[in-house]
Amino acid sequence: MVNSQVVVDQQVQNVLDALKGRTINHVYFVACGGSSAIMYPNKYIMDREAKNISSDVYSSNEFIHRNPRKLGENSLVILCSMSGTTPETVNAAEFARQKGALTVGFTNQPTSPLAQESEFVVKYLWGEESIAFNTNLGLLYQLTMGVLNVLEGNDKFDKMINSLSNLQAVFEKSNKQYESKALQFGQDYKDEKVIYTMASGANYGIAYSYAICILMEMQWIHSHAVHSGEYFHGPFEIIDKDVPFIILLGLDETRPLDERALDFSKKYGEKLVVLDAKDLDLTGIDEELKGYLAPLVLNNVLRRYAEQLADARNHPLSKRRYMWKVEY
């Protein structure tokens, strides 16, 4: 990929072409668990940027049963499942298509049931084979900004594509920068029974994902993603010197919420793991988009923290007792 002439992913472009001249008044982001969590920053972008289009994030089965009355031919429904087999998400695609909505399925498996039930498919890569540009989040951001560009003339699309093309280098720098901190985290927190995460704005979904997928699912550690703004209206009564909090500080407009939560936590807590996006080297990311892209980098860093925690606890991230093993 040559930076001087970066182009949007062709699969995303196909969706954008289909949107031209079509009336869309609502975008539904529909998925489960970790795939749902990555939708949150996309809604943040929609809320900040959309002049007319509204949006919602729903867990797939909630979406189907809630059955939003507005859902119809003026809706765009964006779904995601890595394997493409998550039954609730496959059913949600079918449900939305039958309502006349335009459906786009993000998956690593382009012949999967989700791909078959979706009008458009975006295959994303993951793990060693991927670069930031073609991960689930990288491609979702291309689509979200593309939707805003095509339907409302938003001018940040090209900047987003360019910034995403430079993101892999940022990931690699951040991996190096946080290598020893991640190792230390694993050592320091390996015996904890409860670890909270906290964030707001564009970063809340990352905190949510870390709580439910990494800590609860993959490590069997109690957790809860606390919203930095809600913290002072209940949750903060839980903190004391023995209660660990991972606090994310973003670069988006809600950063003051995180800063306030951190300031308070420093006074009464002693087990604070602070990931501040200000410390990142974001060379190549457009100044205007740093707030939107910070969660992707923080997410990447947090994955390193997860790997080290798993190592220190001798509890592999792949270990499950129920998922894929028993009936549910």
Add this chain to the structure above:
Amino acid sequence: MVNSQVVVDQQVQNVLDALKGRTINHVYFVACGGSSAIMYPNKYIMDREAKNISSDVYSSNEFIHRNPRKLGENSLVILCSMSGTTPETVNAAEFARQKGALTVGFTNQPTSPLAQESEFVVKYLWGEESIAFNTNLGLLYQLTMGVLNVLEGNDKFDKMINSLSNLQAVFEKSNKQYESKALQFGQDYKDEKVIYTMASGANYGIAYSYAICILMEMQWIHSHAVHSGEYFHGPFEIIDKDVPFIILLGLDETRPLDERALDFSKKYGEKLVVLDAKDLDLTGIDEELKGYLAPLVLNNVLRRYAEQLADARNHPLSKRRYMWKVEY
């Protein structure tokens, strides 16, 4: 109040009169903590019923900093703060008003800052002085259904007003019905360090409120409101025979999600507290609206559970270490 001729609260009627002939395309539900949690079922109703109006629930400071681009003169912003002094919510009212939105402040204190910053004020009652019809949730439901009636001709408004007028009797029956179960809950769970709550659809906000306000804030017990649909995509790996879950089963369209979560939890968990709205005597509640009104009754029952837990733990619900006591 005579059931044969029940009328909507006059303060709510004033808002509805102001809406006539006005274009509203989005409703923002804005509050913090427990006052935010009661907004969730209102969004559920909006999603289910609204043909054209979209809606969002935001924590007050997130709302201000996120600064949704759509917010403007075609927006209705509904805020809530019991004391009317919650700074973030007061600021949110001012912020929304300056954007040209129609603002309605729900508060127990009609001369409070929130009341002063809001174009319309709805004073609600609480505690001993209140009946279900004039609580925060009772009045919010009147407004939500009224908005749908005035702006879109929704025909469930009268049924809602009638049902709400019969709700206090339902509360009183449920208090009696669950008296000994609440006592038992306090005894059985008084030594727990972590208690999860779980629900979906119209009831999720109730589970959220119980987690962050009752358990974390008022009892300093670790908690997290798990969404029944998300449960199988991460959180369920945490359950085993020693991990308590309070599971709410509603009467709304998402009930199958809760039933599935309960079925699984019964296999692998042993500390399950199940509150099933099917067990309630909902005489006087319109059949069509039972799903919407169940969360109000479950919330009332859960309050009894909270009181008994506090008693058994000798940790009054009024006890705080930070809230209202230190700077934050």
